[in-house]
Amino acid sequence: MYEAYWRGMGDRCSLVISGSEVMSYLGGNPGGACWFLEPELEKSIRRIHHLVGNAAAQAEDGGHVVVGTGSTQLLQAALYALCPPDQPEPTSVVCAAPYYSCYKEIAELLQSKLYKWEGDAHNFNKDGPFIEIVTSPNNPDGLIREPVVNRPNGKLIYDLAYYWPHHTPITHKADYDIMLFTFSKCTGHAGSRIGWAIVKDKEVAAKMTKFMEVTTIGVSRESQLRAAKLLGIICDDCQAFSTNTKSQNFFDDSKRLLTERWDKLHEVVKRSETFSLAKFPKDYCLFSDRFYETHPAFAWLISNNKVKDCASLLRGHKILTRSGNRFGADATYVRVSMLGREEEFNLFLERLSTIKIGICNGIAHIN
Amino acid sequence: MYEAYWRGMGDRCSLVISGSEVMSYLGGNPGGACWFLEPELEKSIRRIHHLVGNAAAQAEDGGHVVVGTGSTQLLQAALYALCPPDQPEPTSVVCAAPYYSCYKEIAELLQSKLYKWEGDAHNFNKDGPFIEIVTSPNNPDGLIREPVVNRPNGKLIYDLAYYWPHHTPITHKADYDIMLFTFSKCTGHAGSRIGWAIVKDKEVAAKMTKFMEVTTIGVSRESQLRAAKLLGIICDDCQAFSTNTKSQNFFDDSKRLLTERWDKLHEVVKRSETFSLAKFPKDYCLFSDRFYETHPAFAWLISNNKVKDCASLLRGHKILTRSGNRFGADATYVRVSMLGREEEFNLFLERLSTIKIGICNGIAHIN
Numbered sequence: 001m002y003e004a005y006w007r008g009m010g011d012r013c014s015l016v017i018s019g020s021e022v023m024s025y026l027g028g029n030p031g032g033a034c035w036f037l038e039p040e041l042e043k044s045i046r047r048i049h050h051l052v053g054n055a056a057a058q059a060e061d062g063g064h065v066v067v068g069t070g071s072t073q074l075l076q077a078a079l080y081a082l083c084p085p086d087q088p089e090p091t092s093v094v095c096a097a098p099y100y101s102c103y104k105e106i107a108e109l110l111q112s113k114l115y116k117w118e119g120d121a122h123n124f125n126k127d128g129p130f131i132e133i134v135t136s137p138n139n140p141d142g143l144i145r146e147p148v149v150n151r152p153n154g155k156l157i158y159d160l161a162y163y164w165p166h167h168t169p170i171t172h173k174a175d176y177d178i179m180l181f182t183f184s185k186c187t188g189h190a191g192s193r194i195g196w197a198i199v200k201d202k203e204v205a206a207k208m209t210k211f212m213e214v215t216t217i218g219v220s221r222e223s224q225l226r227a228a229k230l231l232g233i234i235c236d237d238c239q240a241f242s243t244n245t246k247s248q249n250f251f252d253d254s255k256r257l258l259t260e261r262w263d264k265l266h267e268v269v270k271r272s273e274t275f276s277l278a279k280f281p282k283d284y285c286l287f288s289d290r291f292y293e294t295h296p297a298f299a300w301l302i303s304n305n306k307v308k309d310c311a312s313l314l315r316g317h318k319i320l321t322r323s324g325n326r327f328g329a330d331a332t333y334v335r336v337s338m339l340g341r342e343e344e345f346n347l348f349l350e351r352l353s354t355i356k357i358g359i360c361n362g363i364a365h366i367n
Numbered sequence: 368m369y370e371a372y373w374r375g376m377g378d379r380c381s382l383v384i385s386g387s388e389v390m391s392y393l394g395g396n397p398g399g400a401c402w403f404l405e406p407e408l409e410k411s412i413r414r415i416h417h418l419v420g421n422a423a424a425q426a427e428d429g430g431h432v433v434v435g436t437g438s439t440q441l442l443q444a445a446l447y448a449l450c451p452p453d454q455p456e457p458t459s460v461v462c463a464a465p466y467y468s469c470y471k472e473i474a475e476l477l478q479s480k481l482y483k484w485e486g487d488a489h490n491f492n493k494d495g496p497f498i499e500i501v502t503s504p505n506n507p508d509g510l511i512r513e514p515v516v517n518r519p520n521g522k523l524i525y526d527l528a529y530y531w532p533h534h535t536p537i538t539h540k541a542d543y544d545i546m547l548f549t550f551s552k553c554t555g556h557a558g559s560r561i562g563w564a565i566v567k568d569k570e571v572a573a574k575m576t577k578f579m580e581v582t583t584i585g586v587s588r589e590s591q592l593r594a595a596k597l598l599g600i601i602c603d604d605c606q607a608f609s610t611n612t613k614s615q616n617f618f619d620d621s622k623r624l625l626t627e628r629w630d631k632l633h634e635v636v637k638r639s640e641t642f643s644l645a646k647f648p649k650d651y652c653l654f655s656d657r658f659y660e661t662h663p664a665f666a667w668l669i670s671n672n673k674v675k676d677c678a679s680l681l682r683g684h685k686i687l688t689r690s691g692n693r694f695g696a697d698a699t700y701v702r703v704s705m706l707g708r709e710e711e712f713n714l715f716l717e718r719l720s721t722i723k724i725g726i727c728n729g730i731a732h733i734n
Contacts (some may be wrong), residue, residue, distance in 0.1 A: 002390065003387050003390055004387075006385075006386035006387035006390070007385075007386075007387040009386050009387075010385075011385070012386075013385060013386025013387075014383055014384065014385045014386065015382070015383070015384045015589070016381055016382070016383050017381065017382045017593065018373075018374075018377075018378070018380060018381045019373035019374075019379075019380025019381065019597060019600075020370050020371075020373035020374040020376075020380075022558045022559075023369065023370055023373070023555055023556050023557065023558055024557055024558055025557045025558055026558075027558070069436050069560075069583040069586075069587070070583055070584055072581075072582065072583055072584050073582060073583050076582065080476070085478065102581070102584075105581045106581060106582070109447070109578070109581050109582070110447065110477050110479040110480075110481055111452065111479055111480035111481055112477040112478055112479055112480075113477075113478035113479075113480065114477055114478055188390055189390050190390065190391055190392045190584075191389045191390055191391055191392055191394070191585070191587075191588035191589075192389075192587060192588065192589060193436075193583055193584065193585060193586065193587045193588075194587075211476070214439075214469070214472045214473060214476050215439065215440060215443065215473070215476070215582070216436040216437055216439055216440050216560055216583070217437050217439050217557075217560065218558070218560060219436075219560065220436070220558075220559060220560045220561075220587035220589065220590040221558035221559065221560075222382070222558075222559060222587065222589040222590045222593055223587040223588075223589045223590060226589055230386060233386075
């Protein structure tokens with residue numbers, strides 16, 4: 001979706017690296033909390049959070065920046081850092097349903113004795129230490145989230161991947177112990193696999209860094225330099241935008257596109273009567289100085305006729321979605337990406353609008 | 368060490384990526400065994416193995432290419448793929464000592480129930496399934512290795528990171544079930560974090576791919592494109608070299624440098640009488656059409672006077688090494704990198720040559 005924006009930016013955004021540059025494991029940050037973090041990336045990360053106002057990430061806020069191969073690796077690093085190695089039982093890991101399907105996969109992959117996936121935080125009633133992942137805005141449903149367990153012995157990981165002004169109003173400067181962000185959801189550069197964590201505790205930051213050191217010996221330096229450059233350009237343009245109304249601003253441009261898409265989707269959904277979508281309340285955005293509503297990266301559709309396997313129904317209409325049961329919800333829900341290319345999105349709307357369902361003896365009849 | 372070579376290659380080796388290129392998770396390989404592998408990288412990998420003759424990696428050899436964030440991630444992916452999830456006991460993981468210190472760290476990091484580090488393969492005498500890692504040439508000691516357990520229920524992972532003609536004669540085309548390679552040890556680009564596996568079994572390749580998908584949702588596309596380009600240029604130059612004696616060849620140039628360094632180190636070690644180094648036998652290299660000996664990336668020094676903590680002794684002389692006990696050997700050994708920058712290497716030789724030790728009542732006297 002963001003490709004056209006970046007194409008319009010031309011050569012200014014090109015990354016050029018000669019064959020002899022960034023060869024060694026080590027960048028210029030040997031004394032920092034994260035030895036493989038490129039100093040230019042750290043600078044761009046602190047700068048963009050300062051400018052957007054979405055997270056307390058300045059040196060004076062006391063947060064350490066840790067870079068990872070996407071925020072996916074950082075989530076594992078955080079689990080590793082927060083789970084003591086010598087507990088009789090694995091630490092429980094929970095997240096309020098519907099939750100991002102990958103959390104479960106990550107936590108269960110290696111059958112670690114350090115932690116154990118316990119599913120929906122709403123149903124969590126074990127004693128003992130736990131970690132709650134708070135995703136806000138939430139993936140898949142776009143809602144603003146708070147912790148739900150609220151008991152002693154708990155540690156929180158905030159996944160703020162979507163807390164950017166093109167997706168949602170920036171209502172406050174997030175200031176939590178561990179906050180995860182990703183280049184992918186900020187600018188659209190998913191292929192770079194760059195994520196970062198802002199971590200208050202130096203020892204936790206060091207343990208997370210150790211995790212990346214053992215599992216991948218750092219993070220691609222080429223990708224770090226590209227992220228540094230593109231985040232820096234967004235900052236430059238936002239600053240120019242505030243003084244020059246003709247200049248472009250990535251967040252405003254992207255929000256405009258997302259708003260158009262959401263308006264179109266709401267229109268199709270309303271007409272079809274087959275599915276429903278949540279309505280998001282409007283809120284005041286401190287970055288944009290305007291009221292607007294959340295425009296998530298995903299649509300969380302629910303079947304009005306309680307079709308038992310919504311994803312199969314849609315697959316039959318050549319619409320690829322992820323079933324609700326992968327998110328700890330039921331299969332009457334599906335998650336659909338809102339960030340595809342223009343032609344893909346239009347095709348999705350077109351196909352969605354042709355679906356009409358009647359229920360007869362509990363079996364969905366698909367027309 | 369290789370920086371000067373790549374500097375000499377100029378703009379030909381520069382990677383240029385515009386802001387709108389390689390944005391999505393997916394490259395052009397959706398139907399392949401590894402969906403996030405860049406087709407250009409696969410092509411360069413197959414080409415360089417064909418040219419060097421060090422591994423059976425052509426499509427007709429039946430091997431699948433899987434890319435990872437360094438071979439470190441691929442090793443974990445291989446452990447995941449080879450260990451059934453439903454065994455009563457974790458699968459044993461062994462490697463003949465001295466072994467690469469990171470294997471132990473990787474296998475123990477998350478206290479997985481899938482596998483368990485059991486140390487030196489020479490001492491392994493458990494029944495039940497096991498995985499033996501065969502590193503050849505070996506890190507830290509540079510020796511050519513074969514499996515040592517040789518019992519039923521065993522699976523092998525070959526770590527061939529150093530099986531390239533600048534390090535060792537290419538005596539045969541390796542053709543094993545799982546072979547790991549890394550861009551870092553081939554060309555010197557450690558910061559790119561690119562490794563690859565050649566995997567015979569399609570299902571194992573798919574499980575390894577799944578591991579990368581869950582843990583990092585693929586591998587940096589910028590780094591993959593850079594690796595594709597530089598490996599391709601090495602191939603172009605090797606092919607030009609065979610017809611034009613004036614052109615440069617990365618492997619010959621690097622071998623010349625490594626040979627010079629090893630000659631200098633042998634000279635210093637011989638004169639100092641404080642340490643010893645193994646001598647490597649000469650062998651015929653099918654790639655270079657010449658006899659020569661292995662020139663490992665590391666020197667594996669042993670104290671002649673049985674100094675109990677060789678790494679501390681050397682640290683006292685401002686020489687940073689990794690102690691033998693991290694490799695399953697004892698602390699009378701140390702591993703030293705041979706691949707540092709020219710000035711670092713010369714400083715190392717200079718400092719090493721000043722060390723004289725006498726033993727008095729079992730205590731090493733350091734002068």
